[in-house]
Amino acid sequence: MKILIIEDERELAQSIATYLTDENYRCEMAATYDDAISKIDIYSYDCILLDLMLPGGDGLKVLEELKRLQKQDGVIIISAKDSLEDKIAGLHTGADDYLAKPFHLSELGARIYSVIRRKQFGNSNILQVNELKIDIPAKKVMVSDKPVTLTKKEFDLLVFLIGNKNRVISKAALAEHLSGDMADMLDNHDFVYAHIKNLKKKLSEAGCTDYIKTAYGMGYKWEQ
Amino acid sequence: MKILIIEDERELAQSIATYLTDENYRCEMAATYDDAISKIDIYSYDCILLDLMLPGGDGLKVLEELKRLQKQDGVIIISAKDSLEDKIAGLHTGADDYLAKPFHLSELGARIYSVIRRKQFGNSNILQVNELKIDIPAKKVMVSDKPVTLTKKEFDLLVFLIGNKNRVISKAALAEHLSGDMADMLDNHDFVYAHIKNLKKKLSEAGCTDYIKTAYGMGYKWEQ
DNA sequence: TCAGCCCATGAAAATCCTCATCATAGAAGA
């Protein structure tokens, strides 16, 4: 489970990160608007903690960017004051929850858990792309109502590509997502080729072709 | 994020700076030993890139100076040769990571990211437990200075257990950590048994026993 | 003591990663 903490007060961000790491989440941090935007452009998170008061730009624009990218990341706004306008604006722009500072870390933990759970078990967890249907909580894939059995990595790859549809994802980013390890950004990424190939093969055998495009020298893309 | 590049080859320093600036870091450069010392005396950096072969003084002395000043700056050594002695000396003197020339800029970027992140989370890079030594960036484990080869999951498990030493970790938490997937909190966790068993076996074959305790009905614990 | 759950273990199956080889896109130059 990956969390992005968008927060410019370093001490707060760090104590949140420490707490969440203890709770077995993987955390990343962004301290500025630009940093936040570049991270959400590249990666996907299970939950994003968003401070609305950011140096370099309005936090609400981060929400708009998420929406524009059609990202499914859960978002919890953490705002300096319990401003009703902020709350309404935030929830309206696509946030999943709202938490006013100061808050207890355990409360934050509970909210995160609930956002992720809602995302996982809610109705929005079935992706449908023409003849392709993906039930994320159940980890099942159907093509024209016939089941296709994918391995865990293949399934992850598929969901990740679709979650970033029409955008090229670099091989390194795919490698990192699949291995869950930043260190693997460094080594060789041959295994990505293998998973792409196997996924393409299984999908096309089921009659679902031409979605995964190779962007030579850049990565792969789900095109729709 | 501020980076100090201590490197006398001007072209290399410049191309690193250009790359890192693109990645939204602020860069400063030092081309000589004296220049480096005066900069670290005055300023603090999120990460320092240190070439050990410097005109005017040994790069390791820069590390000693940092230590003397009790600075917390992260340090990545970029060494002309892939010399084991350099690595060991560097890491012992307080560097956070090392990188042998020539390297890809993206690799450097990943290491910087990881060093900064680790600093934020307060983790260190080499764990030592009596006869057991773990080099996290290199993913190497030694028992009484003899290498032990662990698989990725075994390594992850070991680091996670030690990172929570003297605390019982539930099987579900271990399962989630190893699989990187919250959904696996629900299913069966038999594979944890297998990894625990294999890790115990490899460690004890190397002469490192009795650290991993089973807490019946509750989980496992690294006891020290 | 005994029942019932929990863990340990070995082996087999499934999955994943690596490696060597081949194919192809894009770049560079004629």
Added chain:
DNA sequence: TCTTCTATGATGAGGATTTTCATGGGCTGA
């Protein structure tokens, strides 16, 4: 424009790792 060259991607096979499964032993509470 055509050819050649180089880096990148595709592919299949093999080995390594991970996960599952079945069986047996041990802990704990009644």
